Amino acid sequence: MDDQILILGGGPAGMAAAMELSRAGKTPTVIEKASALGGLAKTLKFEEPDGTYLTDIGPHRFFSKNKYLYDFIENLLGEEWIRVRRQTRFYVDGKYYFYPIRLGNVLKQMGPFKAARVLFDYLYERVRKMIKPREMRSFEDYVVTQFGRTLAEFNMLNYTEKIWGIPCSEISIDWALQRxxxxxxxxxxxKALFKKGGPKTLVDEFYYPSHGSGLIYETIKKRIEEKGSTVLTHSEPLKIRCEGKRITSVDVKTPEGTKTYAPPSVVCSIPVTEAVKLFDPPAPKEVLxxxxxxxxxxxxxxxxxxxxEFVTRDNWVYYPDKSIPFGRFSEMKNFSRFMSPPGKTSLFVEFFCFExxxxxxxxxxxxxxxxxxxxxxLKLLRKDEVLSVHHYKASHVYPIYDLLYKERLTTIMEYLDGFENFFAIGRPGxxxxxNQDHSLEMGILAARSIIEGRRMDIENVGKEKEYFERGFIPTEK
Ligand SMILES: Cc1cc2nc3c(=O)[nH]c(=O)nc-3n(C[C@H](O)[C@H](O)[C@H](O)COP(=O)(O)OP(=O)(O)OC[C@H]3O[C@@H](n4cnc5c(N)ncnc54)[C@H](O)[C@@H]3O)c2cc1C
Structure with a gap:
């Protein structure tokens, strides 16, 4: 039996927890199912005859209002933490628009009639809000009220339906409020006129690790292993045993066979839908x-x-139109020149689907x-210019906020959060x-909860901002 703190899932949340615990002198064991660390933020590497190509699973712009996180990553990456100029466009009705929007570009591409329609619908919604406000339940209710029907349909409702695979009228308003x-x-x-003062998604520059976002998590692995922690890949939990309000032991499948751990605490970032099935005695029927x-x-x-050399100068290009089978592509070289060999480039193309x-x-x-x-x-690329094609799939990518998700999630979380030494964290967890930053914060807060012996509010990171405001204190490398 091994008695180290156990971290299930080696994505950003799990690895941040591991790093924070290691900084406090603990030696946790990380259990990761895949061969590499970083979860959805890992970086894939392809050796080709013309050189090495790197790609994230959809490149990861880092953005946060939390300075602690920048210092946390800076401490890991040093000069490999670079600033990248942002250029994003979206394609609607045969035309490209910049995002954040540029007024001249929008008016030119949209034309005066559509622009007038946008304005009319917007004003209509303002008046309607005063006379007969819409019931606000769904993403569609929110977006139409806020922007008017024409603008909502222009690039918000269709792209959102493409992502989620369900009508916007069936997506919870929580998604609109969060995003x-x-x-x-x-x-x-x-923002378009004064270039400042806009909301948090409209930033013109962002930070990025020079060799892909996975560099953060591979660096954490190296650092924590040097300090005595263990990272097991190709491994997964099979059973989580509990007694009363405590987790007592966890069986883990590893390449060397099944191991049993008796951890003082378990930090869990694997999909919550999978985790609840592992409990022994089983979780209550309503939770399952x-x-x-x-x-x-x-x-x-x-x-x-x-x-x-280049296909575009964009980081990302979005295709909200549902007749176009992919939702977005990114050109990795526009994030860092190290992502492709000299003279070549690459595109990462995303399709939304259900498993x-x-x-x-x-x-x-x-x-x-x-x-x-x-x-x-779209006149972007010819088939004979493509040197190689790689295919990858991920199953637990977007938690679907349908109209009933909140109630169901509350039932599950009340059960899981009831265990005094179990900490569910992260996007699937x-x-x-x-985004990466929020998962990192959850991981750090779970670790601090264990270190300080008091459960912090992992979900509502804002409530724990006092901890982050104390500032990041580097530990000796
Ligand atoms: C296409 C795309 C683009 C994105 N772009 C950005 C961006 O630009 N900026 C940004 O900040 N964020 C971005 N994100 C979000 C970011 O990837 C996530 O917020 C982050 O990866 C979540 O980290 P996590 O640790 O919570 O979950 P995950 O990354 O999902 O990690 C969970 C880990 O658990 C492991 N696991 C699962 N099941 C088991 C099991 N049974 N046993 C053991 N291990 C298991 C998984 O393999 C994985 O490593 C993007 C996501 C996607 C999909």
């Missing part, structure tokens, strides 16, 4: 039923290496045929659409 809560026509215009009804949206990806559906089941060649047809139609 675009601070966004309005005025804040967007203010609630978990069965929570769904994740999946993604299939293509990574294309390309015999050209087991048509897109999920497509072979690499089928998916490539679908994609390249569109790349040629708390069924919360986090």
């Amino acid at each position: 675009i809560g601070g966004l309005s026509i005025w804040s967007t215009l203010k 039923a609630a978990a069965k009804n929570l769904r994740f949206r999946a993604q299939a990806y293509l990574f294309l290496t390309i015999n050209r 087991g559906d048509g897109i999920w089941n497509m072979s690499k060649d089928e998916l490539f045929t679908l994609a390249i047809e569109w790349f040629e139609k 708390r069924f919360r659409y986090t």
Whole structure:
């Protein structure tokens, strides 16, 4: 029996917990199912005849208002933590628009009639809000009220439906409040006109690790192993035994066979829908039923290496139109020159799907045929310029906030958070659409809860800002 703190899942949340525990002199054991660390923020490496290509699973811009996190990563990466200029565009009705918007570009591409329609619908919604306000339950209710129907349909409702695979009228308003809560026509215009004062998604520069976001997590692995921690890949928990309000032991499948741990605490960032099934004695029926009804949206990806200096100067290009099979592509070289060999570039193409559906089941060649047809139609790329194609899939990508998710999640979390030495963290672990920064914060707070012996509010990081405001104190490397 091993008695170290156990961390299930080696994504950003799990690795941040491991790093923070290690900084406090603990030697946790990380259990990761995959071969590499970093979860959805890992970086894949491809050795090709013309050199090495790197790609994230959808490149990871780092953005946070929490300075502690920048210092936390800076301490890991030093000069490998670079600043990148941001350029994002989206494609609607045959035209490209910059995001954050540039007023001249929008008016030119949209034309006066559509612009007038946007304004009319917006004013209509303002008047309606005063006379007969809409009931606000869904993402659609929120976006239409806030922006007017024409702008909502322009690039918000269709892209959101493409991501989630369900109508916006069936997506909880929580998603709108979490993602675009601070966004309005005025804040967007203010940003376009004055280049400052906009909401948090509209930043023109961001930080990025020079060799992909996975560098953060591989560096954590190296640091914590040097200090006595253990990281087991190709490993997963099989059973989580509990007695009363405590976890007593965990069976883990490892490449060397099944091991049993008696950890003082368990930090868990594996999908909550999977975790609840591992409990012995089993979780209550209502908890298991609630978990069965929570769904994740999946993604299939293509990574294309390309015999050209650049395809675009964009970081990301979005395709909200549902007739275009992919939702977005990114050009990795525009994040860091180290992502492609000299003279070549690459594209990472994202398809949204459900595990087991048509897109999920497509072979690499089928998916490539679908994609390249569109790349040629969009005049971005010719088939003969593609040097190699790689195919990758991820199943637990987006926790779906449908209209009933909150109730179900509360049932599950009340059960899990009831164990005094179990800490559910992260995007799949708390069924919360986090970005890297929020997952890192959750991991750090779980670790601090263990170190300080008091449970912090892992979900509502804002409530624990006092801890982060104390500032990051580097430990000796
Ligand atoms: C396409 C895409 C683009 C993104 N872009 C950005 C961006 O630009 N900026 C940003 O900040 N964030 C971005 N994100 C979000 C970011 O990837 C996530 O917030 C972050 O990875 C969540 O970290 P996590 O540790 O909570 O979960 P995950 O990354 O999902 O990590 C969970 C880990 O648990 C492991 N695991 C699962 N099941 C088991 C099991 N049974 N046993 C053991 N291990 C298991 C997984 O393999 C994984 O390593 C993006 C996400 C996607 C999908």
